[in-house]
Amino acid sequence: MTVRLRYAPSPTGDPHVGNIRSALWAWAFARHEGGVFYLRIEDTDQTRLVPGSIERIEASLRWLGLDWDEGPDVGGPYGPYVQSQRLDGYREATGRLLASDNAYRCFCTPADLEAMREAQRAAKQPPGYDGRCRLIPAAEAEARAAAGESFVVRFAMPREGTTTFTDLLRGEITYENRLLDDFVILKSDGFPTYHLAHAVDDHLMATTHVTRGDEWLPSAPRHVRLFEALGHPVPIYVHTPVILGPDGGKLSKRHGAKSVLEYAEDGYLPDALFNFLSILGWSPDGATEILSRQQVVDAFDIKDLVVHPAVFDTQKLEWMNGVYMRAMAEDELSEVFARELERALPADVVRPLDRALVAAITPLVRERVKLLPEVTALVDFLFASDVAAPPRDQLLGKAYRNRADAAPAAIDAAVAALDALEAWDAAAIEECLRAVAAQTGEKPGDLFMLCRLAVTGKNVTPPLFESMELVGRDASLDRLGRAAEVLRAAAG
């Protein structure tokens, strides 16, 4: 039998990482088994719809590389894939449940229910619907409904005994029926609740494995009873754990990005997020952590999922993002850098950027950035028409603090030597500056830092000689000269 799994989000906003991780696992399992992964939109709560959500959901999946075989956009043999377009099925199921006395109409108003709960609270009784409308004779209920009275349909849970089901990860779980009340399956607006929609659709759409967040565990026995009352086989349940914030609480915007699309906007690589999410709660062998999509698919087994919550470790994600940046093909990464720089560089830098220049930069910075946005601060001096010399104190640094006169002198020597250079390339510049250091008695490192500050304006940069090559001879000498001026002016 070929497996069929689904991702069934509500269109109430952007999918967050916890939610999408479940989707990723369902996808990986379906692909591993050569089965089907489909997308179904659960829009049965008309009051919570957020326009554009479906597109954002699809964009999130696509960005992560999770392709679906059936869905609202591509259709499929079990469509439609949007629950608001499947109302007939829920009506049909409700009719059958009503006819078999597995369900009944409830005419209680919200006020009635509130009063009931109030009384239960006062009497220290466990809250829950008391089943009063179950006593209404079917004919009377029918008549009241026909007369236009507003009602919901509730499932008639068995009052005694227990309900047992199997969660693939946790084994058998048993609930006492008397603790489960008669829950609503059809709302007064004619839409089903999640419970009914789940039982109807996951059967009609031939879902073999139901993966969902473990907040659904307590309602699983209701679903099992629903399936049975409908005469449908119960699917295999896989309840997945939540993702927590670094403080052990719920993951929220406070902890950084939360939705998948935010990570995309922040410049994370989709391969990195995919990899990171795949192993947050799953491990192929206890050692391997860097895995391609294909490797995840090959190694994945849904039975191997961990059952406890996991803290989202942003630092590890960043590390992994760096791993993927370094592993990327250079020309591809170069284009990524180019686009990021075009986004982040000051407005006066002309676009499009010189791709040859970015290509030359790429190997210099790829090992120095973990996150895309870090690239700009590292190389902006290569694009700025003017780089101001740092203030005197910074130029002197620790090395020249107590011998301030030596600094401008060293720069002068460097300028003279560089000016006389025939070829302007990194190797020649290095050779030249090392010679200057030797002649002047400066420590190479001290001289290089001085030049770095003068030419780039900062003390953390890509390698100096390559940087100077890219800055060019004229600009390099100019900046060196102005740094010397700063040192002399301040001194005088």
Place this chain on the structure above:
RNA sequence: GGCGCAUUCGUCUAGUGGCCCAGGACACCGCCCUCUCAAGGCGGAGAUCGCGGGUUCGAAUCCCGCAUGCGCUACCA
């Protein structure tokens, strides 16, 4: 309150009765490399396997209690 699920280094995890006085990864610390910063290499520190009882020759691994955390207890999903 009731019901349920969970509990291995700071974090993510490996581990399914002896190979574990617990392995890997991120983070952290040190050394090496080195023009800065990274990357890389090597090494270190870090977990009485939540606690208490049992079962067993032997338990992180099986059983029972307890504690803690989280979830559910809607005409939301």
